[in-house]
Amino acid sequence: MAKQRLSVVVTRRLPEPVEARLSELFDVRLREDETQMPRAELIEAVKTADVIVTNLNDKIDHEILANAGPQLKLIANYGAGVDHIEVDDAREKGILVTNTPGVMTEDTADMAMALVLAVTRRIPEGLAQMERGKWEGWSPSAMLGGRIGGRKLGILGMGRIGQAVARRAKAFGMEVHYHNRRRLHAGIEERFEATYWESLDQMLARMDVVSINCPHTPATYHLVNARRLKLMKPDAVIVNTSRGEVIDEAALALALKANEIGGAGLDVYEGGDEMAAELRSLGNVVMLPHMGSATMECRIEMGEKVMLNIRTFEDGHKPPDRVLPEML
Structure with a gap:
């Protein structure tokens, strides 16, 4: 019997090569337009997804995490900064948080x-x-x-x-x-x-x-x-x-x-x-409109980091880019 693929929700459009590879690897739900996922949709997503791929515009606070279902075990952030995520709250619920350091x-x-x-x-x-x-x-x-x-x-x-x-x-x-x-x-x-x-x-x-x-x-x-x-x-x-x-x-x-x-x-x-x-x-x-990491090379490498973290988690190992409390 084939292994069931992880349910992954992406809260914003990513570069096309990243989305294509995510679709090959996981049961992924992508955004259809360039807009940010509304908060109400994000609350619904965390109730059923195994993994959420977030970005700096997503405020992952106590309310969001309180709505998370028991299956949500990983927040794979597309970006290095995680000040928009309540990392301690996530940890208390047994949810890992990863980021994408180094590539930008x-x-x-x-x-x-x-x-x-x-x-x-x-x-x-x-x-x-x-x-x-x-x-x-x-x-x-x-x-x-x-x-x-x-x-x-x-x-x-x-x-x-x-x-x-x-x-x-x-x-x-x-x-x-x-x-x-x-x-x-x-x-x-x-x-x-x-x-x-x-x-x-x-x-x-x-x-x-x-x-x-x-x-x-x-x-x-x-x-x-x-x-x-x-x-x-x-x-x-x-x-x-x-x-x-x-x-x-x-x-x-x-x-x-x-x-x-x-x-x-x-x-x-x-x-x-x-x-x-x-x-x-x-x-x-x-x-400037937050262009620091805005090169195609960087944004694809960020996506590769996200996928590596998810695949490592899926294989039962600790993702390489885990965000730990002592790092904050």
Whole structure:
């Protein structure tokens, strides 16, 4: 008798090669359009599915988990961040949570450097000028930005992505500094010629550019708050490609309006449409629609990680990318 295939529900459209392979391997229910699965459908899905493939837009909270049937044993998240999932609650119900770490490192680091260049070299302003047909020719004083070579870059969170940013920044001639929960091994510091700051406050006060590359956890919520923004240089630039909640967005908007810092490059956001509109209105902000991992290669590799975690679970083994409480 053939083994019954796992029932897998995917809450959002994935790249076609990923969906095709999922359909080959499992009894999968895919989304028919690009919209996010409504919460009511998600509640119904967890009642019958063996596995749910979630993404950062799914809030897997106590209510969702309370509705989960006894057959649900795995939440395979399509993404590295799991701050939208109540991991402890899931664990208490005997549900494993996995994610897709590592595969988005290089793409996200590329985007961080792209934002650093976009803000310091005023690239969106130049692009807008050309699109409006307002360019009147080269001028010695037009569209002056700043050189990034020789500037001090402070990396907040020196994990995989932070180190990838450091490698790129070093190639651009930047001085690499970092703040982390734990100091890195001396060999890693030597590789990047990186200076460790135990005090985040002291690092922020001395940096020309700050790149946020730490996850969102209770300990990092609003880690960059109004007080810390006031410590920064008036011409400093802050870039965030991790999670919007790490920065107090309301405080950031006020600091930018008051020219207390020089600019910001954002790919992730905390607030809703109202706050986004306020940030969009500022000339010293570059905003992108969460594109850090948006390469076809990365999104397919994320799908491959999801499938590996599900297949390993199906075979009765521990998935390689389990999210454990001590990781949060």
